[in-house]
Amino acid sequence: MKAVVQRRYGSAVLGDLDVPVPGQGEVLLEVRAAGVDMGTWHLLSGKPYLIRFLGFGFRGPKCPVPGRDVSGVVKEVGPGVTEFKPGDEVFGTCEGSFAEYTVAPVKQLARKPGNVSFAEAAAVPISGGTALQGLREVKPGQRVLVLGAGGGVGSYGVQIAKAMGAHVTGVCSTRKVNMVRSIGADEVFDYTVADFTGTYDLILDCGGARPLSVLRRATNEHGRIVLVGAETGGSITGGFHKSLGSILLNPFSSKKFAPLMSQERADVYDELRVLIEDDKIKPVVERTFSLSEALDAVEHVHSRRSIGKVVVTI
Ligand SMILES: NC(=O)c1ccc[n+]([C@@H]2O[C@H](COP(=O)([O-])OP(=O)(O)OC[C@H]3O[C@@H](n4cnc5c(N)ncnc54)[C@H](OP(=O)(O)O)[C@@H]3O)[C@@H](O)[C@H]2O)c1
Structure with missing residues (x-):
């Protein structure tokens, strides 16, 4: 099969590999599309270096093929x-x-939304799942601020918070303002013109550029x-x-920092499927790339040019 092959951090090429065999609890998928996010860039580049200590491979990547988000058709099921x-x-x-082709554990798969x-489905799992897990505690009527609203996680954050009945304010750069408005944000701040004002019940920080003190001042x-990344x-x-430092500040204030470590789980993807099928959220796919252009797709996200999500189609 054709695949992007990565033997060491910082370099990958399109090559040929054997079709993998599904093990216990896994299925073989004919891949139709692969979502791209900043995590893909981290695992391709091996940076920040901390990820090499977190089980992804010290000298080189443990998995020779990049890409985690997937949509496709089950070809074969493994034992159990x-x-x-x-x-x-x-x-x-x-x-x-x-x-x-790829193998995927069934505990990380859900039925594709029919609509x-x-x-679009491949653009959902990691970014949509992260936003959903970051917004669990939102109550109707609360004020939610999404920083990095024009990116992958942020575009789901805006829509999910709206679906939960919140008043949503998005913050992004100029090129992304129209998109953020179009997905339902009540207010949008273009921070290149003027930064956001006001106070909020929950801040979903997907941009990460502002000091903790600024975030705390803007919180009720x-x-x-919620520190996403x-x-x-x-x-x-x-x-x-920054996440670690934020936890040390928590005992001194009623405003709490909550660093997020999102989980890749079938039940989360099933929740997202229902939200999509009920027309509560819609993936925003700015561009698709072919498999031979996969590295360009990752660079497009890394360069901050992407609006919403970018997908590799196969
Ligand atoms: N905690 C978790 O479990 C988890 C899960 C998924 C992702 N993440 C992390 O969360 C972050 C957001 O992910 P994403 O997929 O939404 O990324 P994304 O699609 O690149 O969106 C992030 C947005 O933040 C802004 N941004 C990007 N780089 C920036 C920089 N250097 N300085 C200031 N603003 C910047 C950009 O908006 P503007 O152009 O409008 O400024 C961009 O649209 C990433 O760091 C990612 O690694 C964490």
């Missing part, structure tokens, strides 16, 4: 699989979706600041030290 059968259309996460394309008493933390720890 009762959830799916050949021909089922699914979406979720796996190790190695930048390929014609979206494979490309007993509010929460940052690309501003340097090549050693990324934004991790």
